[in-house]
Amino acid sequence: MGTSQITAPSRGPSPVPGDATPSSGVIHINFRHAAGFTVIGNHLTQHRGLSLTAIGLAAHIQSLPAGARIGIKHLAERFPESETRIAAALRELEAHGYLHRSRVRLPDGRIVTRTVSYNQPGADASAAAAPQPRTRRGKPATPLPPPQPPRETAPEPRPTPPPAPVPQPQPLLARTLVPAPTAHTTPPPPLPQPQELTxxxxxxxxxxxxxxxxxxxxxxxxxxxxxxxxxxxxxxxxxxxxxxxxxxxxxxxxxxxxxxxxxxxxxxxxxLLPPPLPGTQDIAALARPGVIVIPLQNCDHCDRAFRSRHPGHCRDCRTDLHTAA
Structure with a gap:
């Protein structure tokens, strides 16, 4: 009973053999990847001018195969971030040289967006070192000269001018689209104005x-x-x-x-402006169009009113006069 029992070690084992465990901060437990990994530089993952969204998006883009779709709508369907945040992150990467986007016209006339991803902005792509061969005993062999990119053989000089180069698709933003001299647009009609704006x-x-x-x-x-x-x-x-x-x-x-x-x-x-309302005389003329109005006359014999162009006798009085005659 006098022997003290130890129920827990005084300190946890070091995650990395041979390394001292830090007293605070992150502790890394790293294993070497054998497949399915992407090498990303610390200049990107620890970039002080990029947001976390932009850094994560750049890491995702660098892990994709060539030809993968990275449009804003496609990325918004893939991740929970909104299209606005994804568009802002793409602009950050473009401003710091990790992306370059341009609109180009294909030979068939279609206009597409071409996106180029750079895992190390500013580095020369031709300076990548080639693997060094080794001998059967494991000693490095004589280093070979770095591979040179293939060059197109220039045509031999001839007295005639060289053939015209094949036109290459150019970025749409670099070309100025000027309308034809005969093209014109009809200006919109002017806004209606009242006779008196009281x-x-x-x-x-x-x-x-x-x-x-x-x-x-x-x-x-x-x-x-x-x-x-x-x-x-x-x-x-x-x-x-x-x-x-x-x-x-x-x-x-x-x-x-x-x-x-x-x-x-x-x-x-x-x-959709309606016309002005017609006046009273216009309404009266529209009520019975084409009708000739015959005025009223008073009969000279019985003083009865009848319609006629000329004064005289009504129909009954005219009949009585003809009978009497």
């Missing part, structure tokens, strides 16, 4: 435009857009269009998604 019309049009977001949240307009579109709405109100009719016209059948609400409203205000 303060009452201005306030009513501004209130109607600002109130559209209550009925359609997609139509949330800025103050500048409201001031610009207000004369068009004032023209509708000037032509006796009811505010509910205007609101229904502007908020019905909206596209989804709606990218430019102000442009859509400008188009509808301009193209």
């Amino acid at each position: 303060p009452e019309l201005q306030r009513a049009a501004t209130a109607l435009l600002a109130d559209l977001r209550r009925h359609a949240p997609q139509l949330t307009l800025s103050e500048h857009d409201i001031r610009t579109l207000a004369p068009g709405i004032a023209t509708w109100l000037e032509r006796d269009a009811h505010p509910d009719t205007i609101r229904h016209t502007l908020t019905t059948d909206l596209p989804n998604p709606l990218k430019h609400p102000a442009k859509l409203l400008r188009h509808r205000i301009t193209t």
Whole structure:
């Protein structure tokens, strides 16, 4: 009973034989990979200018085989990060030289995005050292000169000019697309303007435009857009269009998604503008078109009213006169 029993060792065994266990911080337990691994430099994994998302994304891209898809939508389906964070991480890697993206036109006319990944930005690709051969006894043999990339044999000089080089696909951003001299676009029609933009019309049009977001949240307009579109709405109100009719016209059948609400409203205000209401005389003329109105006359004998172009006697009095005669 006097012997003390030891239930736990004074310190844990060292994870790495021969190395002292650190008192704090991370402890590495490393095993050599035999297959399925990628060599990534510490300049990337410990980069102080990149975010953790960008570092992880670069490590993932460097582990992919050539030809793998690394578009923003494809990566967003693969990882829980949003498209916005993935796009920002790609821009970080592009800014620090780990990625280079360009849009190129293929010989068949299609435009694709070409992405080049660099595991060591700034390094010369031709400076990679080739493996040194060894003799049967294990001693290194005489080092061979580094392999040289194949070079195209230049054509022999001839008195005639050399053939034209084969056109290579160039980045789309490097070329300037200039429209043909004859190409022209039709400008949009001008916004309707009222005959007199009174303060009452201005306030009513501004209130109607600002109130559209209550009925359609997609139509949330800025103050500048409201001031610009207000004369068009004032023209509708000037032509006796009811505010509910205007609101229904502007908020019905909206596209989804709606990218430019102000442009859509400008188009509808301009193209769907109703004509002015006709006057009373125009309505009377439209009620019985082509009908000739014969005036009323008073009979000279019985004073009865009858229709005739000339004064005289009514039908009954004319009959009595013919009978008497």
